[in-house]
Amino acid sequence: MSEPTLFDLSQPGKRCTRMPRPERAAEELVPTRHLRAEAPALPEVSEPEIARHYARLAAWNFNVDRNFYPLGSCTMKYNPRAHEAIAADPGWARLHPATPDECVQGALELIAELETWLAAILGMDAVSLQPPAGAAGEFTSLRVFRAWHDARGDAARTRVIVPDTAHGTNPASVARCGWEVTVLPSGEDGRVSPEALADALGDDVAALMLTNPNTLGLFETRVLEIAEMVHDAGALMYCDGANLNALLGHARPGDMGFDAVQVNLHKTFSTPHGGGGPGAGPIGVVAKLEPFLPAPRLVEREGALGWDWDRPQSIGKVQAWFGNFLIAVRAWAYIRAMGAEGLRRVTEDAVLAANYVRGALRDTLDLPYPGACMHECVLSAKTLAGETGVRAADIAKRLLDYDIHPPTMYFPLVVDEALMIEPTETESKATLDRFIAVMREIARDAAEHPELLHDAPHSTPVRRVDEVTAARKPVLRWREG
Amino acid sequence: MQVPDDRKYAQTHEWAKVDGDLIRVGITDFAGEQLGDIIFLDLPEVGAEVRQGAAFGEIESVKAVSDLIAPISGEVREVNEPLMDDLDGVTSDPWEAGWMIAVAPEDPSQMAALMDAAAYAEHCEREA
Incomplete structure (x- = not known):
């Protein structure tokens, strides 16, 4: 799957709404030194093309309204309508x-x-x-x-x-x-x-x-x-x-x-x-x-x-x-909306959710700092990586195939192969249980089908991206051709 | 793990090797392994002063940005410019082609404060 940019879709003369001509010439309204010598190279597309372009991109978007998003340190809780x-x-x-x-x-x-x-x-x-x-x-x-x-x-x-x-x-x-x-x-x-x-x-x-x-x-x-x-x-x-x-x-x-x-x-x-x-x-x-x-x-x-x-x-x-x-x-x-009592419960439920996940996954991944955590827990894929070659980044990518946003990875820096999980208070027990089951399944696959993880994600519009080339030779703007 | 015994090592995983009047500096195999794919390297200019224990540059991998710490004080006489365009060289040949700077040492006896190969290998064992 791929989506052309609006520049790729552009055809000369197409437009959405035709704006009325100003009653006076641009030169009369704007000081000459601020006038452009030639018109800007903006994409020329029709309104249905624009609407569909953005609707398609929106449908691909991975967001907290559609998916569980345990991105540690980011507190991706649900935003009430x-x-x-x-x-x-x-x-x-x-x-x-x-x-x-x-x-x-x-x-x-x-x-x-x-x-x-x-x-x-x-x-x-x-x-x-x-x-x-x-x-x-x-x-x-x-x-x-x-x-x-x-x-x-x-x-x-x-x-x-x-x-x-x-x-x-x-x-x-x-x-x-x-x-x-x-x-x-x-x-x-x-x-x-x-x-x-x-x-x-x-x-x-x-x-x-x-x-x-x-x-x-x-x-x-x-x-x-x-x-x-x-x-x-x-x-x-x-x-x-x-x-x-x-x-x-x-x-x-x-x-x-x-x-x-x-x-x-x-x-x-x-x-x-x-x-x-x-x-x-x-x-x-x-x-x-x-x-x-x-x-x-x-x-x-x-x-x-x-x-x-x-x-x-x-x-x-x-x-x-x-x-x-x-x-x-x-x-x-x-x-x-929450009131004082509600805010206290936000914290209680956030801490409970993080500890529930920590307790359930402590046998699946390493727990570098044992004991209860607060609103997020940091696990490590170090042992798993040593045994199977599957690293924290592979687990993170594979989670996308299950419609779960990856946890924060490789942070904090003091933990090798870190996965930092912050479920937040707005997730149900059923969501947490599914996440735990998925993580266990991924750990099993790491041992039995490591290639499944190395090539993940398999079901997203954009597959595994080459982060190294992207960082070394970033393409920061669209160019014709 | 192979640790060459022809040079000395800092706790922060840089190596320092005597090369004529200069001390050549790079990062170890272990450091490269920990960093992962390198995406950016910032080295000083020739003529810059570096201080033992202080940052002389920056290295960025897909995981994190880290300071490069000078194992010895002195003036930078050579910089491995080609390495900046071939970042894989930092990890593929850390001991030779992956050198970063060569320093004219202010006080060569500072080398004594660094670890030898055996001590460094043990240091890595503890960190691994």
């Missing part, structure tokens, strides 16, 4: 961001409420909805940290400690912020060891970035001790909040000694994600960092909400307008 309907209400969707504050008090109230609720969930004093994604939240927080250190006249801090299990975005955010990364090796139990941390700390350390639970799905049980050490060294504690689905209503980063945390609304708060967004990565901070948050801040003055731009210590804006507002609307709707 009601929240989409609410976000699509023209009262939100058609709102222009430049509308005067007094005409949009309802929208501002929604932002204020979401900030308050997120602060309560995180145990933080102030929240900014501006960062448009998780990594942007990390970067914004580090810039806030930097501004705080600078304001104290302590500008010589240049290092940020990042455990070797961290998401790749952590070191990237540090580098983007102009700091250096010190990698902290995990202890035998897969957690940060205060002893190793003591060696890495120093008066040039600006912060520790810690994911809790970490990417092995393990709760950092010594986090309070760790926070005390970091603070004693004059540094700040950053929580990568990507795994917040494991904490809702049960534990709060603020109570663990963290100074800032980002929330991936598109993960934990069930707004759609994948395909590059839009997401939202609000951050929560402790009171002493509030003056440095991105401007403007939402404030209440004489009974009305409005934007305060007079923020002399702010790091400035990190996103156009006020963040991805319609994502905030969905998250607001999710929190309203």
Whole structure:
């Protein structure tokens, strides 16, 4: 199967709708220097051709609405339709961001409420909805940290400690912020060891970035001790909040000694994600960092909400307008629909589902870090690979033949042949049981018919792709012929 | 596993081999095995200073991006340019054609801090 691009389908003169000619010539309406010399080479196709092209592509798309999607660290939970309907209400969707504050008090109230609720969930004093994604939240927080250190006249801090299990975005955010990364090796139990941390700390350390639970799905049980050490060294504690689905209503980063945390609304708060967004990565901070948050801040003055731009210590804006507002609307709707008790159960069911899968598959694959996990579990195909030559990537590809999205593979880096499974709370026991049965069947096939796995997937529109050539010689744009 | 005994080894799986006045540097067979197919290699320019224990370049496989750590301090005198266009060479011939840089050592006695072949083979056993 293959689908031509719209450029391949193009035939001169074809079009969908014929737009009326403007009453005045283009030269009268647009400054000459902005006019094109010749028309752009856009594809020329009819409306049915376009509609069918996209309908075919949509039918091929592998997505959370059609398939089980246990992609570890991504929290691919189901996105309730009601929240989409609410976000699509023209009262939100058609709102222009430049509308005067007094005409949009309802929208501002929604932002204020979401900030308050997120602060309560995180145990933080102030929240900014501006960062448009998780990594942007990390970067914004580090810039806030930097501004705080600078304001104290302590500008010589240049290092940020990042455990070797961290998401790749952590070191990237540090580098983007102009700091250096010190990698902290995990202890035998897969957690940060205060002893190793003591060696890495120093008066040039600006912060520790810690994911809790970490990417092995393990709760950092010594986090309070760790926070005390970091603070004693004059540094700040950053929580990568990507795994917040494991904490809702049960534990709060603020109570663990963290100074800032980002929330991936598109993960934990069930707004759609994948395909590059839009997401939202609000951050929560402790009171002493509030003056440095991105401007403007939402404030209440004489009974009305409005934007305060007079923020002399702010790091400035990190996103156009006020963040991805319609994502905030969905998250607001999710929190309203779930309530406090519902959010607590989200976490309980997510942790239960991950442990159910972990327990059921511990005899099929290796379990590098034994014991209960939080919202996701990391298994390893190391023994299977040694015995059969079938590797984590082959298992991942074969799952596609069963209409199951592969788990995250080869991450975290500290686990060989890693398969990181995050079922989320929205999957039924029947779905989990089928996944477990499929994984066992794949492991049997690995021993008996390894070629079946090496050549997988067999039933997808695009078969096994040559990832090496794709990476070495990427074709990034369509060319004629 | 074959580990040549004509050179020394770092914990981070780089090798360092005396070649006249220079120290030639590459990554080991074991490192290549762990990385899988290499898709990108970033090496320093001739004339760059490298520091023992600090990154001198980057290597990216389909699995991950890793730092290349200098086993010795000094000035880069040669860079294996053809390797950049033949990334399979990193893993197909790690000990000879797969060398990455040649360094004029600032202090040749730094070689003493590295492992010999036997110690390195044991180090790999523990990591495997």
